Amino acid sequence: MELCVYRVIQEALTNVLKHAGPTRAAVTLRYESRAVVVTVTDEGSGALRTNTVIAPGHGVIGMRERAKVYGGSVTAGPRTPGGFEVRLVLPRRDPKDTA
DSSP: OHHHHHHHHHHHHHHHHHHSOSOOEEEEEEEOSSEEEEEEEEOOOTTOOTTOOOOOOHHHHHHHHHHHHTTOEEEEEEOTTSSEEEEEEEEOOOTTOOO
């Protein structure tokens, strides 16, 4: 599960470098009672143009597949204030589980 978190953050930051243009990025890791939530956001304008359909690339598909292995999910898309957000949610395992 830790590798899944690492790889999703890595891919999301790679996408910031590739697509966002000059910007800042933030990574937030939050432990909730039933889930681990990771968000990677940027403030970039990227190469997106108005009236352009945003389709997930192979990187987003790979992130979703990794999350699914652990019963989690990934959402990715533009943010209302501008920029882009990738959000990973993974259910927390019970520490008693050894599997």
